[in-house]
Amino acid sequence: MAKLHRAGELTAVWVPDPEHEAVRELVRAREAPMEDLRRARHLQSFPLRHRPSSVDQGAYTMAVRATHRAAVQYLVLAEYRQAIEAAEIRLKRLDEQVAEAVSSWSMAPVVAAYQALHGAAFLTAVTFVTEIGDVRRFDSPRQLMAYLGLVPCENFTGERIRRASITKAGNGRARRVLIEGAWTYRFPARMSRLLQERQAGLTKAVCDIAWKAHVRLCARYRKLMARGKRQAVVTVAIAREMAAFLWAIGQEAEPHGAT
Structure with missing residues (x-):
C-alpha cells in the first residue's frame, strides 16, 4: 500500500461523515412510503373492475354507487382508501422530517x-x-x-x-x-x-x-x-x-x- 501510494496508484474514496449518513438514511427511508403510495394508487382501478358494460356514461355514476353498496365490496373499497391515506400521511411526515434535517445540515x-x-x-x-x-x-x-x-x-x-x-x-x-x-x-x-x-x-x-x-x-x-x-x-x-x-x-x- 505504501509503495502504491508513493507511486500515485491509489484512488481516494469519499467517506461520508455521521451527519451525512444520518440525512441519507432519512431520505432513503422516504422511498418505502413512496412505493407504498404508488402501489396503493393502483388499487383505484377497483371501480373500473365493477363498471357495468350495459350502461352508458351518464348512468355510470349511479350504477357504480349501487354496486358499492354491497357490504363486501364496500369494505374492500374502504380498505383501499385507508391504504392510500395511511401512505400519504407517512410520506408527508417524512417529507417534513427531511426538510427539518436539511435546514441545519x-x-x-x-x-x-x-x-x-x-x-x-x-x-x-x-x-x-x-x-x-x-x-x-x-x-x-x-x-x-x-x-x-x-x-x-x-x-x-x-x-x-x-x-x-x-x-x-x-x-x-x-x-x-x-x-x-x-x-x-x-x-x-x-x-x-x-x-x-x-x-x-x-x-x-x-x-x-x-x-x-x-x-x-x-x-x-x-x-x-x-x-x-x-x-x-x-x-x-x-x-x-x-x-x-x-x-x-x-x-x-x-x-x-x-x-
Missing part, C-alpha cells in the same frame, strides 16, 4: 443552489447531495457522468469502437432522480414563479448557470426528438447534461464550514 447551501436548476426541486436536490456528496471531489463533469453510469458502454474490436446503452454503474438513486428531472425539459424554457422563488437569495453565478442549462437543455430535448430519437434515449441524454450543470453549480456553492 452543513450541505444546506449546496441543496439550495441545486434547486436553481430547472428539474431539480427540493427532493431531487436532497437525494442527489445525500448520494453523491460534494461534487468538487470530481475533477471534471465527465467523471461525475461516469460515476452516475450515464455514459455509454464501449466495446473495442481492434481499432473499432462500438457504443451501446449506458453503463448504469454507480449510484442508481442519484441517476433515477436526474432522469425524472430531465422529463421537465420537454417544455419550452421559461422562468416560472416557483423557479424564481427557488433562486431567491442565490448568487448571480449560480442563477446564470441554471438559466444557461434551462435554455440549452430545452432546445436540445426538442432537437433530439425532431431527429427521431426515442424519448427514453433523449431523457437519458438530458439527464447526463444535467449532471454536468449540477457539477458546475457545485463549484460555486460551498457547504457550511468548508475550507
Whole structure:
C-alpha cells in the first residue's frame, strides 16, 4: 500500500461523515412510503373492475354507487382508501422530517443552489447531495457522468469502437432522480414563479448557470426528438447534461464550514 501510494496508484474514496449518513438514511427511508403510495394508487382501478358494460356514461355514476353498496365490496373499497391515506400521511411526515434535517445540515447551501436548476426541486436536490456528496471531489463533469453510469458502454474490436446503452454503474438513486428531472425539459424554457422563488437569495453565478442549462437543455430535448430519437434515449441524454450543470453549480456553492 505504501509503495502504491508513493507511486500515485491509489484512488481516494469519499467517506461520508455521521451527519451525512444520518440525512441519507432519512431520505432513503422516504422511498418505502413512496412505493407504498404508488402501489396503493393502483388499487383505484377497483371501480373500473365493477363498471357495468350495459350502461352508458351518464348512468355510470349511479350504477357504480349501487354496486358499492354491497357490504363486501364496500369494505374492500374502504380498505383501499385507508391504504392510500395511511401512505400519504407517512410520506408527508417524512417529507417534513427531511426538510427539518436539511435546514441545519452543513450541505444546506449546496441543496439550495441545486434547486436553481430547472428539474431539480427540493427532493431531487436532497437525494442527489445525500448520494453523491460534494461534487468538487470530481475533477471534471465527465467523471461525475461516469460515476452516475450515464455514459455509454464501449466495446473495442481492434481499432473499432462500438457504443451501446449506458453503463448504469454507480449510484442508481442519484441517476433515477436526474432522469425524472430531465422529463421537465420537454417544455419550452421559461422562468416560472416557483423557479424564481427557488433562486431567491442565490448568487448571480449560480442563477446564470441554471438559466444557461434551462435554455440549452430545452432546445436540445426538442432537437433530439425532431431527429427521431426515442424519448427514453433523449431523457437519458438530458439527464447526463444535467449532471454536468449540477457539477458546475457545485463549484460555486460551498457547504457550511468548508475550507
